[in-house]
Amino acid sequence: LAIHLLFSKRAPAVETHSYTLFFYEIVGVSIVLSIAQRFWMPLRSWMRHMRPILTATILLLGLWDIVTFGFQLLPMPYFPGPAAVLRNLINDRALLLDSTWHSLALLLSGYAAGVLLGLISGICIGWSTPVRYWGMPLLKIVGPIPATAWIPLAMVVSPSAVVSAGGLIALAVWFPVTMLTASGISNTRASYLDVARTLGAGRAYLIFRVAIPAAVPSIFIGLFMGLGASFLTLVVAESVGVKSGLGWYVSWAQGWAEYGKVYAALIIMAAFFSTIMTLLFKVRDRVLVWQQGVIKW
Structure with a gap:
């Protein structure tokens, strides 16, 4: 989320509201699950099992944001950023x-x-x-x-x-x-x-x-x-x-x-x-x- 907000300020003309909201929702769900797993053992076991995968997914999203939306290391329009993909996913x-x-x-x-x-x-x-x-x-x-x-x-x-x-x-x-x-x-x-x-x-x-x-x-x-x-x-x-x-x-x-x-x-x-x-x-x-x-x- 911090990476995306940083690059959003550098390119304010690009619409990324949906992607930013998506990350806020992830943060909210993570907080709720962190509290709930203290009282529900199956959820705690599931989170312990899925933590490496979820962490890797978030890191990959951040890396994707950096190389596309951030520094534009990959040629456009063949490699759009995750914000553009999510926007098309919602619009279509x-x-x-x-x-x-x-x-x-x-x-x-x-x-x-x-x-x-x-x-x-x-x-x-x-x-x-x-x-x-x-x-x-x-x-x-x-x-x-x-x-x-x-x-x-x-x-x-x-x-x-x-x-x-x-x-x-x-x-x-x-x-x-x-x-x-x-x-x-x-x-x-x-x-x-x-x-x-x-x-x-x-x-x-x-x-x-x-x-x-x-x-x-x-x-x-x-x-x-x-x-x-x-x-x-x-x-x-x-x-x-x-x-x-x-x-x-x-x-x-x-x-x-x-x-x-x-x-x-x-x-x-x-x-x-x-x-x-x-x-x-x-x-x-x-x-x-x-x-x-x-x-x-």
């Missing part, structure tokens, strides 16, 4: 909220389709030897090709840009989910299957009650890998054809050299993607509760 909040909503809908639809197709193909390849014989060469040829490389073809064969973007996201998710699901199914311990067969289990029981539960840890690795690939594909696909979404917003702002808006959208993306990733971690911890203390990722 309605458009950013609408873009976030469209990106969320497109991401979830494409991710769900990719997961569904990946689970089906992965189970079939992992369980059936004939399907594995024909399916693995296809995976080795099509899978390693980045989903974004199919953009020209997708734009030609799809009825709309939204459908092509969703299909590309599904394709990006399909490959890792298929590979890890097939690996988990095929590596199910033979002793588990033998015991189930001895007790009279049929094929459906072996697949859905033995093989799939045993493959769940591998399946979740595929889900996380697919989620990361879907983020990249979403941004690229939105920037080339879709008329709404965070990727479209970044491309539009860059076209007008509004780099403050570009960085504002990147901050929204970071929070957006981090939240989704955290939710998937929560689901994994709930499903794989028996692995608590064993897995470290």
